[in-house]
Amino acid sequence: MSDLVLREDRDGLAVLTLNRPDKLNALNVELFAALEAHVAALEGETDHIGLVVVRGAGRCFSAGHDLGDIATGEKLPRRNFQADIIERLAGLPQPVISAVHGHCYTGALELALAGDLIFAAEGAKFGDTHARWALTPVWGLSQRLPRRVGTYKAREMMFTCRTYSGQEALAMGLANFCVPDEAFEVELEALARQILANSWFSHRANKRLVTRTDGLPLAAGLAHEVYRGEGVGPDMADRIAAFTSKSR
Known part of the structure; x- marks a missing residue:
């Protein structure tokens, strides 16, 4: 290369x-x-x-x-x-x-x-x-x-x-x-x-969400977030468990 x-x-x-x-x-x-x-x-x-x-x-x-x-x-x-x-x-x-x-x-x-x-x-x-x-x-x-x-x-x-x-x-x-x-x-x-250090799943999903709704009217953007958002990442449970364990 x-x-x-x-x-x-x-x-x-x-x-x-x-x-x-x-x-x-x-x-x-x-x-x-x-x-x-x-x-x-x-x-x-x-x-x-x-x-x-x-x-x-x-x-x-x-x-x-x-x-x-x-x-x-x-x-x-x-x-x-x-x-x-x-x-x-x-x-x-x-x-x-x-x-x-x-x-x-x-x-x-x-x-x-x-x-x-x-x-x-x-x-x-x-x-x-x-x-x-x-x-x-x-x-x-x-x-x-x-x-x-x-x-x-x-x-x-x-x-x-x-x-x-x-x-x-x-x-x-x-x-x-x-x-x-x-x-x-x-x-x-x-x-x-x-x-x-933050979730790579969330970074990718949030980038797609912001990009795909750029320029949409508010109502359309909100609908996209609610109905087409990607929800929970595969690392959520581990991240919450680690936080909870540290808190204790």
């Missing part, structure tokens, strides 16, 4: 690392092909992988879509290649954390938005620069960004092409967490362990 995306598994956690540090992890076709292979494998590994983290090697998450590729004319394996892979990453059964340090611009922001959670370093730099290059989003930003930050904040980001810090991303709801740069690794691992 290509080393443009590295995978490391640690006790239920799969870490996917974008690995073009000499190019600031700029997103080219070959990197997306490597990412797709890992995502395809993870889709069927719910028994031993409960959480996925996507991050970048070296100085940043990613500087965005490789402009050199755009300039020379990308040769895609199929139509909507990158958008399909980002959607597939977003649709993984497991929760996905996008762990962002350094640059996260435009196409990289579209990739990060596939995460259920965005974990940011204070020194992270988020931005949408499509308009700077006379481009428009085709990897999901126009839909995912407003759902995170609200339509008018999304318009601000898209129209100004300005850069936002990790703290600004947290304040606007783009990031769920923001930590000092020097605490990034420790705090990311702590968050991962906190999530993994």
